[in-house]
Amino acid sequence: MRHIILGPPGTGKTTKLLNLVDEKIKEGVPLSKIGYFSFTRKAAEEAVTRACIKFNLERKELPFFRTLHSLALKQLGLPQESLMKRYDYKLLGEKIGISLNGINLEDENGIVFSSDKEFLSHIDISRAKKISLKEQWAYNAKDMSWEKLDWIYRTYKKFKKINELYDYTDMLSKFNEKGQSPKLDFLFIDEAQDLSKLQWQTVDKLAQSSKETYIAGDDDQAIFRWAGADIEHFINMKGEIHILKQSHRIPQSIHPFCVKLSKRIKNRRDKEYIPRDHKGKLKFHNNFHIDVSHEEWLILATTNYLLDKVQTELIEQGIFFKRKNRLSIKNSTINVIYNWEDLRKGKRVIKADVKSIYDLMSSNVGVKHGFKNLNSLPDKKYVNLYTLAKKYGLLRKDEWYNALDKIPLIDRVYIRATLRRGAKLSEPKVKLSTIHGAKGSECQNVILFTDLSREADKQYFINPDDQTRVMYVGATRAKEALHIITPQTTRGFIL
8 A cells, every 4th residue: 555645845744754653653563664764864864863752762773764775785784894985986086087086975965975077977867767878978968978988987887896895876776686675564755756766666675565655755846856866756656645735834925926836837746735824924136135144044046156156245244154064164263262262261271272272373473482282281181371371382362363363364354243243153043055955944034046057047948847846945945034036147047
């Protein structure tokens, strides 16, 4: 029996699945007979964390709450060392004469493997889509000859065979061919709209040995076709349909705009849902002149380079922010500033903290020459400013922005500006992200840029559904206010 749970934005697909899991546990179904799998490690970890809290369990008691890749590794009994690591890709790069440093074993979108090298992307996507490499090359290759791509692929396969290594796609392929499926009573699949043809093959194999299957997703939020997602498989799938109709995120003023967007998608499952009982607000702007110094903000664009200009403006305004899981001020710098100011307030710190402070002071300016290594200071001893000045060569006692002179001046100016705005340098209230990277998240206030890259603009006119889905996902992240920036260039999404 297959159940298809359609969950529009904020309707709680994961919560619904976990409630179903709860029902099965109360009915006496053993935990080892329940499988819960998701597209990304982030989503799988969220599910297992919530399940452990909800059911008062330990992680080891949920052996089949994981990603499909992780399941394949477990069922095949492959050692962790057999997986391709960054070092292995580096060695492969030396063999083919191409630097392979830009390897992500999980990128900001949650994709298990990604690379900034076109040939690796072609190889991985062709296998995920279960099409020939030549077909993928002919469809989407830019600046690489088929002969070179074919040679690299053959070299890659030989490299893995000689070194007895597997990549993430190998795991699924190997499992689908000869892996042993766990005997599950109930199978739960979350974020199903993002699964590739290869992953659907894995799901089908698991379902064959399961008594009942629950598949949750939302085809309107399917934005990973470029990574091999087989959206049509989910749209055309047969089963008993359940639609989650109450959004706990989308406010009333934003809901009609989002619904209108979704109805522009031609190939979709029709579904109706209602907004939460809150007015909220929707605004359109011709430029990015929005005060983001208060409250929480998520700034979204279709590609990273479109966010570069926004980042520059935020720095000029002294706004503290996060992008790609990195703070706009290094954590190490923040810690040194706080430790220095603690010293000035009369508090004490340990040697490791003092060394970090001294590293940001010039010799014979902030600290006497020869004292930076702090050899005579015991590791676990706490010291104050007075002791540092008397015994350990400290020359300065003034504010951090003068004392820590090795912090570049432009950074000191920016940090001071953020502090004057009252920013707490622990967790920024402003986050920058691509729309793909923000999928699954939400925020009180969302700024959505509608500019498109050259390639996205080209694809928009070939297949408008995919880009409409991307904008729909961006618009539906907002819990309170959605600010839409009309295109700043000649290439933009038509509102």
